[in-house]
Amino acid sequence: MQYLLPLAQFQAQLEANPDQVWLHQPINQEFYTLTWREVDLQARRIAAGLKAQGFVAGDRIALLSKNCAEWFVSDIAIMMAGMVSVPIYSTAGVKTISHVLSHSGSKAIFVGKLDSLDAANEAIPKGVLKIAYPYPSCNADVQWSDWLSTYQVMPVADVAEHIPDDLMTIAYTSGSTGLPKGVALTYRNIGSSSSCSAKAFDSKPGDRLMSYLPLAHITERGVVEWMSVYGGVEIAFVESLDTFIADVRYARPSGFISVPRLWTKFQSQILAKMPDRKLQRLLKIPIVGKMVAKKIREGLGLDKCRTFGSGSAPISPEILRWYERIGIEISEGWGMTETSGLSCSTIPFDTRFVGSIGKPIDCVKMKLSDEGEVLIGGDAVFTYYYNNPEATAEAIVDGWFHTGDRGTIDENGCYNIVGRVKEQFKTSKGKYVAPVPIESMLARNSIIEQVCVLGSGRKQPLAIAVLNEQNQEFNDEVHQGLIRTLKEVNSELESHQRLDHLVVCTDFWTIENELLTPTLKIKRNKLEERYGSYLHKVLDGDVIWEAGT
Numbered sequence: 001m002q003y004l005l006p007l008a009q010f011q012a013q014l015e016a017n018p019d020q021v022w023l024h025q026p027i028n029q030e031f032y033t034l035t036w037r038e039v040d041l042q043a044r045r046i047a048a049g050l051k052a053q054g055f056v057a058g059d060r061i062a063l064l065s066k067n068c069a070e071w072f073v074s075d076i077a078i079m080m081a082g083m084v085s086v087p088i089y090s091t092a093g094v095k096t097i098s099h100v101l102s103h104s105g106s107k108a109i110f111v112g113k114l115d116s117l118d119a120a121n122e123a124i125p126k127g128v129l130k131i132a133y134p135y136p137s138c139n140a141d142v143q144w145s146d147w148l149s150t151y152q153v154m155p156v157a158d159v160a161e162h163i164p165d166d167l168m169t170i171a172y173t174s175g176s177t178g179l180p181k182g183v184a185l186t187y188r189n190i191g192s193s194s195s196c197s198a199k200a201f202d203s204k205p206g207d208r209l210m211s212y213l214p215l216a217h218i219t220e221r222g223v224v225e226w227m228s229v230y231g232g233v234e235i236a237f238v239e240s241l242d243t244f245i246a247d248v249r250y251a252r253p254s255g256f257i258s259v260p261r262l263w264t265k266f267q268s269q270i271l272a273k274m275p276d277r278k279l280q281r282l283l284k285i286p287i288v289g290k291m292v293a294k295k296i297r298e299g300l301g302l303d304k305c306r307t308f309g310s311g312s313a314p315i316s317p318e319i320l321r322w323y324e325r326i327g328i329e330i331s332e333g334w335g336m337t338e339t340s341g342l343s344c345s346t347i348p349f350d351t352r353f354v355g356s357i358g359k360p361i362d363c364v365k366m367k368l369s370d371e372g373e374v375l376i377g378g379d380a381v382f383t384y385y386y387n388n389p390e391a392t393a394e395a396i397v398d399g400w401f402h403t404g405d406r407g408t409i410d411e412n413g414c415y416n417i418v419g420r421v422k423e424q425f426k427t428s429k430g431k432y433v434a435p436v437p438i439e440s441m442l443a444r445n446s447i448i449e450q451v452c453v454l455g456s457g458r459k460q461p462l463a464i465a466v467l468n469e470q471n472q473e474f475n476d477e478v479h480q481g482l483i484r485t486l487k488e489v490n491s492e493l494e495s496h497q498r499l500d501h502l503v504v505c506t507d508f509w510t511i512e513n514e515l516l517t518p519t520l521k522i523k524r525n526k527l528e529e530r531y532g533s534y535l536h537k538v539l540d541g542d543v544i545w546e547a548g549t
Helices: 006-016 036-052 069-080 094-104 118-123 144-150 187-200 218-231 244-251 260-273 276-283 288-300 317-324 389-395 435-442 476-491 524-535
Strands: 021-027 030-035 060-064 084-088 108-111 129-132 167-172 182-186 208-211 234-237 255-258 307-310 330-336 341-345 365-368 373-377 400-409 415-420 448-454 462-467 502-505 543-545
Touching: 006 036, 006 069, 006 187, 006 218, 021 036, 021 069, 021 244, 030 036, 030 069, 036 069, 036 144, 060 069, 060 094, 069 084, 069 108, 084 094, 094 118, 094 167, 094 182, 129 144, 167 187, 167 218, 182 187, 187 218, 187 341, 208 218, 208 244, 208 255, 218 234, 218 255, 218 330, 218 341, 234 244, 244 288, 255 260, 260 276, 260 317, 260 448, 276 288, 317 330, 365 400, 389 400, 415 435, 435 448, 435 462, 435 476, 448 524, 462 476, 462 524, 476 502, 476 543, 502 524
Parallel strands: 021 234, 060 084, 060 108, 084 167, 108 129, 208 234, 255 307, 307 330, 462 502, 502 543
Antiparallel strands: 021 030, 167 182, 330 341, 365 373, 373 400, 400 415, 448 462
8 A cells, every 4th residue: 555654745735735725724703724835834933943942853742722723733843843742632631631741751732722721731740841822822831923933944854754663643542441541653554544544535635624523532633634634635623612513614524524422412403493203204205305404414514515424432323324314424434543543434335334334444454353352453553552561562462453342244344343342241140231232222212312331230231321402301202202212122132131221310421520531432430430329229110310200
């Protein structure tokens, strides 16, 4: 497989399309643009600024900010200076920021758009240079704009050159259990993955993507930021949650990638305006159905979109089929920080493959162990955890990365993820239960927005669920619907898997209350801590509302 390394690919885009717009940045609801040439000139000034501080090749430079054009420029500048980037989630707390900076040995940190500055101000130690982006930010040592006006553009001859095995970035996992591990990713890893992603998405110059999922997460890094470099794709950022839909409508993206939690949110917003029964009835009417579906896509700003993706966590096949009926054909993708982003996908969309994660892309090879664990190797797969040889030895055996995901391969040759190896729990009957497939079945009911199946040491498992915003208070019709859902799901399960209760919770699970990771995956250990009392209670009724009836 032939591909240029990431910085060389950026320079190739620069030479081919210097005056083509690459980045669209909203500020106070007005979009400003940067061409490939403008990004290059800014990056070479910032690279000169880094070197002027006495930092040398190999030094680690952190980034802590929500998505913005400056993040992309910083990433390229760090590479140009021969240094190593260390992204940190913008939602990270004091403990995580402190751990990442200390563990990586970062010398400086770019700090930008944040919902709260408290954690950054407390966690960033003296001695780590703080460079503030031109947004309200933490107490900084220097300002981004000052560096752009102070430093001369670094000569092209001084821009660092790289070989495939040079360390490009240390990407810390989202920390669903314990402190995050630092995944050491090389130029080969990112280059192979991002070039394959561009091929899979059939990216073309002039296409547009939205960048709004965390850039500290490998999906956004490999399948948006660097895929855009390999595909010549324009990037539009989002100013805030309040302006999200308006920003998408401005961009009219040709590709749109999201996570199951947000796809479920969008569905809830649509159904809040039109009950599903009425919508499904209208969709079946010739001509009218197409008009209704088109109007929904236009309302979301996705009427020009030809490729849709979902990743980071499992998504219910029922939700995918619901979207398919309104002309939004969502391809599912799978990958990990350790595999540099997308590794397996159902792109291009094929309705036969709904419910699977598809087939491996060209930069990886995959197989199942005798125990059903997904094993993966190839150019995109990392070779070590930073400063953690014990974890490396445990994860990589005989050249194969042991992902921790349990999988199957279906008759189409597609992989299916049926949960994490360590997520299985044993009931008091001594039987093992895999929660993820059951959670997916429960999510067929569109009012269930979040769900987690628990049951370790219990006679039968139970489900904890959060309903969408429109159904937070007890309603007899909703209650009866949940009872029907529970019975339908149980009819498809083996006796030891059947749920004896569904508990409806009052509080949404969020990043802030530490029940979700920064990539919106549920933290099972935290949920078990919070709702573990239900495992030992005698409960009355199939469906129990936490708030009472």
